Amino acid sequence: MINTIVTPYAFANNIRWRHSIYQGEIYKLPASQVSTELVNAIQQLLLKTFAINELNFNNLVNIHNVLSEADFFAAMKLIRRELFEQPKYTELLSKYLLNLGFKQGEVAFEPLRLRAIRHNGHLTERAKAVYYAHRDTWYGHAQSVIVGWIPLHNQAIHQTFEIYPDWFNRPVSNNSEVFDYNQWRSGNNDKIIGWQKKDTGLTAVYPETTAEVPLGRRIKFSCTQAETLLFSGAHYHQTLKQTRNLSRFSVDYRLIHLADEQQQLGAPNVDNRSRGSALQDYIRL
Ligand SMILES: [Fe+2]
Numbered sequence: 001m002i003n004t005i006v007t008p009y010a011f012a013n014n015i016r017w018r019h020s021i022y023q024g025e026i027y028k029l030p031a032s033q034v035s036t037e038l039v040n041a042i043q044q045l046l047l048k049t050f051a052i053n054e055l056n057f058n059n060l061v062n063i064h065n066v067l068s069e070a071d072f073f074a075a076m077k078l079i080r081r082e083l084f085e086q087p088k089y090t091e092l093l094s095k096y097l098l099n100l101g102f103k104q105g106e107v108a109f110e111p112l113r114l115r116a117i118r119h120n121g122h123l124t125e126r127a128k129a130v131y132y133a134h135r136d137t138w139y140g141h142a143q144s145v146i147v148g149w150i151p152l153h154n155q156a157i158h159q160t161f162e163i164y165p166d167w168f169n170r171p172v173s174n175n176s177e178v179f180d181y182n183q184w185r186s187g188n189n190d191k192i193i194g195w196q197k198k199d200t201g202l203t204a205v206y207p208e209t210t211a212e213v214p215l216g217r218r219i220k221f222s223c224t225q226a227e228t229l230l231f232s233g234a235h236y237h238q239t240l241k242q243t244r245n246l247s248r249f250s251v252d253y254r255l256i257h258l259a260d261e262q263q264q265l266g267a268p269n270v271d272n273r274s275r276g277s278a279l280q281d282y283i284r285l
Helices: 016-021 033-050 061-065 067-087 087-099 123-129 181-185 189-193 258-262
Strands: 002-004 026-028 107-109 113-117 145-151 161-162 230-231 237-239 248-257
Touching: 016 230, 033 061, 033 067, 033 145, 033 248, 061 067, 061 248, 067 087, 067 113, 087 107, 113 237, 123 237, 248 258
Parallel strands: 002 026
Antiparallel strands: 026 230, 107 248, 113 248, 145 230, 145 248, 161 237
């Protein structure tokens, strides 16, 4: 189900490894010195911006008890902007990708996106799209897109997300045709940063499943801080609702191997009808 890799470094450049991801394999990589450095830097940024006495790495998951939703929302906006604009974080991500074995000029990646799933966040109407089961490819990403997901703290199985492998090769009824990347990003740099106006979630149209799907097998996982889950962006997956008085924090990035993309390698496209290409905003390693 999930391949646990003990020593992934220098094997990331192996074409068979990438191709197995295009066929639906999922890998969990251990924390490394570089991934830990990256996580530490982001934790520092979170704590600095939240600026709450006695808040530390260990009790960050209780943030919803000490910060109102509105204040949390405002702080997250600042943090996401900083993550996008400060070269330090992109440099750390580059170092991490090089450490995985990718070569300069060979891949392109999206700057890190911070995800914070607040306790009971699913009850907020404007956040509803966060909890839609989806494929990342429905958002204008190529079929070859590989997603890297890094937890900022240890997470139990109920804190992460689920992948539904039975749907990797089977179409899901969806309305991905509503999503046009060019239209979505036009005139609004905030969106590329992973931010949008407070109420965008109430009005924007995001791809979603349009008929009931019997989810079948569920790949669930727990993880420790600074590990990486690597999987195809074509996998059908869903963020879990947090109802146990814990918020959760992670960062993720999307990655494309440029030669693979040029040769139209990648996961099968069974139902993605989104338009435009997010690749224009990726950064060359
Ligand atoms: Fe996703």
